[in-house]
Amino acid sequence: MxxxxxxxxxxxxxxxxxxxxxxxxxxxxxxxxxxxxxxxxxxxxxxxxxxxxxxxxxxxxxxxxxxxxxxxxxxxxxxxxxxxxxxxxxxxxxxxxxxxxxxxxxxxxxxxxxxxxxxxxxxxxxxxxxxxxxxxxxxxxxxxxxxxxxxxxxxxxxxxxxxxxxxxxxxxxxxxxxxxxxxxxxxxxxxxxxxxxxxxxxxxxxxxxxxxxxxxxxxxxxxxxxxxxxxxxRDPFWCGKDLDECDSMKPCERRRWIMSAVALFVCCACVFAMCGGSLNLLYAKFFDNELFDLIVDAAPVELSQPAARDLEMLAWAEGHRDLLPAKWTLGRAGFVDGVASRSWRTSRGTCDSSEFSLLGIVGGRVALVKTSAGETKTLSVGDSLSRYRVKRIGMNDVVMRCGRKEVRYAVKTR
Incomplete structure (x- = not known):
């Protein structure tokens, strides 16, 4: 009405x-x-x-x-x-x-x-x-x-x-x-x-x-x-007709809109006051369930894992040497709690050239080598062979490092 x-x-x-x-x-x-x-x-x-x-x-x-x-x-x-x-x-x-x-x-x-x-x-x-x-x-x-x-x-x-x-x-x-x-x-x-x-x-x-x-x-x-x-x-012929047309809104209509706005504001304020914190719970109940369903149905996101080399270096720095592969302990066994042992200092001068040949390089990341004993191994940057560690792998060569000594090996061509 x-x-x-x-x-x-x-x-x-x-x-x-x-x-x-x-x-x-x-x-x-x-x-x-x-x-x-x-x-x-x-x-x-x-x-x-x-x-x-x-x-x-x-x-x-x-x-x-x-x-x-x-x-x-x-x-x-x-x-x-x-x-x-x-x-x-x-x-x-x-x-x-x-x-x-x-x-x-x-x-x-x-x-x-x-x-x-x-x-x-x-x-x-x-x-x-x-x-x-x-x-x-x-x-x-x-x-x-x-x-x-x-x-x-x-x-x-x-x-x-x-x-x-x-x-x-x-x-x-x-x-x-x-x-x-x-x-x-x-x-x-x-x-x-x-x-x-x-x-x-x-x-x-x-x-x-x-x-x-x-x-x-x-x-x-x-x-x-x-x-x-x-x-x-109410007949369609008279609907919309008015003997008192106004350019703007009539006072009665303006008053009706104002009262409606006030009533709506009061109603919203009362609902908010009565619900209080339960309003948030109600919101969470209805909307969190929908979000949960969406999460269940959504495909799992592939997370990028840290590089294995970074994890190994972190484990070495934290002292968890028992978790590292043998290739990490090979050149670092002389370090105990950050202090170099005598055996390591004495071994620095024995960096003889390693007896192996470079067979090939895959994608500039993995080197295929053959040792003097006839074994075939794959090496990545950071891997060790004898007392040498792989410093860099190029497209056609590999640089090995032992202390301050660096040795370059090239792929053998027939």
């Missing part, structure tokens, strides 16, 4: 206005108002003619005639200030659109004729009591063509529906409280207009329906008319 837009009935005048253009012509809003001012400069009241009251043009029907394209508009203008309604209501519409709801119900076969609305052309004195409709005077066609006549508050309304669509609206003041001879004469003249009109003359089987609003009173006094007004306001 808070978000439901409120619509109020206001006093207004409406009529049908026809404009003729070329067959492919169109009318801009400026040209439309200019032509309307030329035709109705002295009609209605001064405010209407001078533009003090907003005039609205709502399209009814457009069709080709003998002299061009004819456009018929429903012209509406409020007869009372609308500033007071603007603070409370979202839209203002003419109160007489309640008659549109009656006509629509008649076209749909849903009108029951209750609440002091009755159709009886023979009735010249209305006693104000509710009465049933006289079905003999209600001739409604099934094709959606309807001539609807209503007498309400000394005003005679004539609405014409063509194939279920409103195509004409007229209202004339100055009639009595009953459907008398003056009303019948006006309806008879209007029927002659229908026969001569280029659009309505094509209608066949036009239904006729006359209602006499017997002392229904004003809209404010009649709950039933209010209901009919709200029904009409």
């Amino acid at each position: 808070f978000w439901k837009k409120r619509i109020t009935p206001v006093a207004a005048r409406m009529m049908t206005w026809e404009v003729t253009t070329s067959f492919d012509g169109t009318l801009t809003e400026t040209e439309l108002r200019k032509r309307f001012d030329e035709d109705f400069r002295d009609v209605f009241n001064a405010g209407f003619a001078d533009g003090e009251c907003a005039v609205f043009f709502w399209p009814l029907v457009s069709f080709n005639a003998s002299d061009g394209r004819k456009h018929r508009y429903l012209v509406a203008v409020a007869e009372e200030p609308l500033e007071n309604y603007r603070k409370t209501f979202d839209r203002c519409l003419p109160k007489q659109i309640a008659l549109y709801a009656i006509a629509d119900k008649i076209l749909r076969g849903e009108w029951d004729g209750e609440n002091c609305l009755k159709c009886d052309e023979a009735c010249t004195e209305c006693d104000g009591e509710c009465a049933e409709l006289n079905n003999d005077c209600a001739e409604v066609a099934d094709n959606g063509n309807l001539l609807f006549v209503a007498l309400w508050e000394h005003c005679l309304y004539i609405l014409v529906f063509m194939e279920g669509r409103l195509c004409h609206w007229s209202e004339e003041y100055g009639y009595g409280e009953t459907f008398d001879d003056a009303c019948r004469e006006r309806v008879a003249h209007f029927k002659e207009f229908l026969k001569a009109d280029e659009l309505f003359a094509k209608m066949n089987d036009v239904g006729e329906f006359v209602v006499c609003c017997v002392k229904v009173g004003t809209v404010e006094e009649s709950l039933h008319v209010k209901d009919l007004f709200q029904v009409a306001a």
